Each structure stands twice: as C-alpha cells, then as structure tokens.
Amino acid sequence: AQTVTQSQPEMSVQEAETVTLSCTYDTSESDYYLFWYKQPPSRQMILVIRQEAYKQQNATENRFSVNFQKAAKSFSLKISDSQLGDAAMYFCAPGGAGNQFYFGTGTSLTVIP
C-alpha cells in the first residue's frame, strides 16, 4: 500500500500572496499519476491539478503549479496570487495500477483578506 504524508495540517496565506503545500509519498509503482484535490467547506472534492509521473515537466494550471521530484517522492502544490475562494482542505493523492487513490490527511488552507 502507498503512504502519503502531508506534514502541514494547517497553513495560512495573505490574499494575493503565494503559498506552497507539501506532500511526500511512498510507492512501488513505476507508472502513476499524482493529484491534488481541494475540498471546500461544502465538502465536494474538486480536482486542482494532475501530474503524470513519467513527465519531467511540472504541471501548471493557471495559478496552480506543482514541484514534482520523482526520486525524492515529493509532490508540492504552489498557489500563486491566492484568492479567498482558495480556502479549503487540500489533499494530495497518488494513483497507481491498483486503481485506488491513497489520500493524505490534508492541509487546511486559510486565506487572510
């Protein structure tokens, strides 16, 4: 089974500033995707960004980008120009051939106006 560690239970950021959420994982898979999901207080999980492990280029989606270090098994999420709507729980989730996702315990992000 995979393990996922999100070492920051809570983070805060000033509106318009940048914040980085960390995630490390352990997997024996060679081919997999990694995902960041956001869960606002309404609790519906929303995909933020996806990274394919065989791609060296880090994924970017508008204000969201990742720093993927495959050898270190690290997958951090950077949010630029933070907005109030970014406040949520963020979960890191590596997927794999087992077809299930293993989620971390999450990071609660507060955006300060």
Next chain:
Amino acid sequence: DTGVSQDPRHKITKRGQNVTFRCDPISEHNRLYWYRQTLGQGPEFLTYFQNEAQLEKSRLLSDRFSAERPKGSFSTLEIQRTEQGDSAMYLCASSLGFGVAKTQYFGPGTRLLVL
C-alpha cells in the same frame, strides 16, 4: 455533462438499522469508487468497480458492507446492522479509462449519522 450524484445527501439512523446509499456516476465512466471519510481525515478507499465487476475491496469493508453496480451504471452501498463507528461521509467517485488510475470525479457525498 452532469457530475457524480449521490442520494441521499444526509442519513440519520439508529444503531442496528440497515441503510443503502446510491451513486450515479458521470455517464460513460466505466470505473466507480466508494470512499469513506471521517472528520479531519482524507478519504479512505472502500471498493472499486470496473463496469459491473467489483474488482477490489478494502479490508475496511467488513461483512456488513456490500456494494453493487448492476449493469455497470449506478451503484449502491449497503450497510447492515449499522454501528456508531459507521458514522462518516461516504463519497462516490467515477473515472474513465483503463490501466493506471486516472482522474476521479467525486460526488457530494452522503453523510451518515448512526445514533
């Protein structure tokens, strides 16, 4: 393109009762997943279907839990003889494709409270 829907959104039951939840995936998604999420935790995998076949079950899924996906469309998750420890949010997700796990799209969840 409607998203994943779940019914009911909330369920309160008494210990020992049976409950059934329904999930309607995004149309044409061949994979369907069930997760359980307790407060302050990330979702934990319960089971997974590819079309109508249940391919994987977690050890979390005790004998009191059963899931079906007849005809490879909607799915139901039944909990028999509910216990207070079953209180949680039950999330359904669906995805399209084969092989390596692809993006999963989540429903709003069913919040279960067992009294």
